[in-house]
Amino acid sequence: xxxxxxxxxxxxxxRLPHMGQAVSMEEVAQLxxxxxxxxxxxxxxxxxxxxxxEKEGYSYMDVIELSPDxxxxxxxxxxSFFEEHLHDDDEIRLIVKGxxxxxxxxxxxxxxxxxxxxxxxxxxxxxxxxxxxxxxxKVSSRYKV
Numbered sequence: 001x002x003x004x005x006x007x008x009x010x011x012x013x014x015r016l017p018h019m020g021q022a023v024s025m026e027e028v029a030q031l032x033x034x035x036x037x038x039x040x041x042x043x044x045x046x047x048x049x050x051x052x053x054e055k056e057g058y059s060y061m062d063v064i065e066l067s068p069d070x071x072x073x074x075x076x077x078x079x080s081f082f083e084e085h086l087h088d089d090d091e092i093r094l095i096v097k098g099x100x101x102x103x104x105x106x107x108x109x110x111x112x113x114x115x116x117x118x119x120x121x122x123x124x125x126x127x128x129x130x131x132x133x134x135x136x137x138k139v140s141s142r143y144k145v
Contacts, residue, residue, distance in 0.1 A: 002035050002121050004028050007103065007112040014082050014134045017101075023113050031104060032126035033115070040096050040120040049094075049122075056124070058092055066098075066135055081133040091131070094122040099136030104129055 004027075006020040025035060039046045053059070068074040093102075095117045102115045102123060109130075116136070117123055125131050 001037065002115060002117055002123065004113055004115045006106070007114045015101075015137055017116070018114060028104075028113065028115060031107065031113075032129060033104065034124040036122045038094055038120050038122045040094070043094060043096070052122075056092075063096075066100075078135060084130050084132050086128055086130050087125075089127050091125040091127075092122070093117070093133075095119050101134050101136060102131055103133075104131045 002025060004023040004025060005017075006023060007018045008020040010018060012018070028035075036052060038049045038052070043049045065071065066074070066078070071077055093100075097119050099116065099118045102117065102125065103112045104115065104125065105111070106113050115123065
């Protein structure tokens, strides 16, 4: 289940939680972020996942496995995901295995909100929202819907 919090000000490893004050998922939703819980082990044949994709109009899919032995230039790629950026389209991700953090800016644009996603968590960040991504402490697979 997704959790969110304001990031602390420490400058340690980006893959650590950097946990500060809790932020409710209602507050995160006010920023346009959507969240669903999906069966990570059977998502490709899961009726709920298929219905969700159709309802939300998600037609494109690709799979990325983020691990040193599967992704060429792993360390550099992880660093590039953690650079603040935005997209012209929504960014939709399903964590299939492992964990990751999506960081988004709060309403005042002054603090980072860290959203922890575990296997089965599917998240949609709205187009135009500044964000960044990093893995949790375990290697993770990521599924783009």
